[in-house]
Amino acid sequence: MYDHAGKWMLQVGLPAKSGVAGGVCAVLPGHLGIGLYSPPLDDKGNSVRSVLACREMSDRFALHLLRSGGQAAHPVRNTYRGDTVSSKRIRPKRDRVVLDQSGATIVVHELQGDLDFSSTERVVRTVCNQLEGVSWIVFDLRRIGVIDEAAISLLAVLLAELAERGITTLFADPRQLPAVAGLMRADLTTLPPTVRVPFGAQELLAGLSRDEVTVVRTLTESRTYPRGFVIFDEGDPADSIYFVTRGLVNVEARAGKAPRWFRLNTVPAGTAFGELALVDGGLRSSRIVVAEDAECDVLSVGAFENLRRENPRVDAGLTGLRTTAGHPQRLLRISDMPSLRVAVLRNCPRTAEVTVRAPGLRTPRMDMHRCSASSTTMTPLGDSACSRASAICVVSRSCT
Helix, strand or coil: CHHHHHHHHHHCCCCEEECCCCEEEEEECCCEEEEEECCCECCCCCEHHHHHHHHHHHHHCCCCHHHCCCCCCCCEEEEEECCCCCCCECCCHHHHHHHHHHHHHEEEEEEEEEECHHHHHHHHHHHHCCCCCCCEEEEEEEEEEEECHHHHHHHHHHHHHHHHCCCEEEEECCCCCCCCHHHCCCCCCCCCCCCCCCHHHCHHHCCCCHHHHHHHHHCCEEEEECCCCEEECCCCECCEEEEEEEEEEEEEEECCCCCCEEEEEEEECCCEECHHHHCCCCECCCEEEEEEEEEEEEEEHHHHHHHHHHCHHHHHHCCCCCCCCCCCCCECCCCCCCCCECHHHCCCCCEEEEEEECCCCCCCEEEEEECCCCCCECEECCCCCCCCCCCEEEEEEEEC
16 A cells, blocks of 8 residues: 555555555455455555545444454354244144245244354355245344444345345344344234233134133133243142143253253243143153243143043043044144153053154154053163153054
8 A cells, every 4th residue: 555554554454455557455354355446546656436445344344454353153153944943932733834834935044143244244145045945034143242233234235135035034133132123124913922812722622612612711720920930840740731821931851960951842822731641640840930921721630530521522622632542643742741751652552663852852763662551651672862851752653
């Protein structure tokens, strides 16, 4: 930059080389390079417009060398589609059907670190390289620290281009970063946790008529729980099923004897937890913690048994609460299971092949298990990496 080098580094902060033909090449090490050309020169022999353009870009996108921390980790921590990874929230059947059909059109990008001009440019390139067959893009911002104005500018341009392609963009922003609110384009209506879902909308009661739902409702007890309350703990008697009508609750478990609890899934209003209590009782192997102020209609085991005896038609409609040997393909979405307990094996043949999906296990594990006619606890015939984990199991094939 000739005699302008000192002032250039102070004001622009980008190592650069200029030529008397009007060209300027500038770099931000580890991030980007800039090439500019405009023949009119100033009294130092540098391109007038190129110098002004570099100064404006440095100011607008915070590119000064002394501000840069060098090459950071890639801002896109992970990328996956909706048909390969699911959330921990339990969803009703109609939602699961939609996700099964359209999951491949949903792309989730997990972002990390601070977003500035250079890191956001890497995000943009990553997103644009994975647009084939995409209808929805979700940016997970849980691990994002700060988003500066330069990053917001680039993201706004990206969102506009995606909208022109018919792609809807959403942000998973649990901390509600101030800069993100202005970027939201989708007008989506979702039920907040404070909305109460009617008892009759419970998926487990889908096989009942309105009058039959009323019969079940009269046998339940309504309870209200504040946020952070432990509804039941590990080792408590499994004596009731809980229908969530408002709020959110988390199902938590511990890995072995570790003191740390981890979340297995989240149960929203309209769904239930604790179904295994109606099958074989026993003790809880996980705990339920209220994530958002919740209301539950609680059905005890005793009331359920009386219902089965006194109302055969209602009992016949409760397909979601009954597991028998006649339904070997039923999926049990139960989180409070000691070891690998599968109620569907209660009266099954001596052995069965099951698919095991456990926390931290991305690929379903196939194992052969043995069970007795009076027990729901399976004993692995072979070594199982997840034999001690709470799991979701599907009986895929029984064998004698």
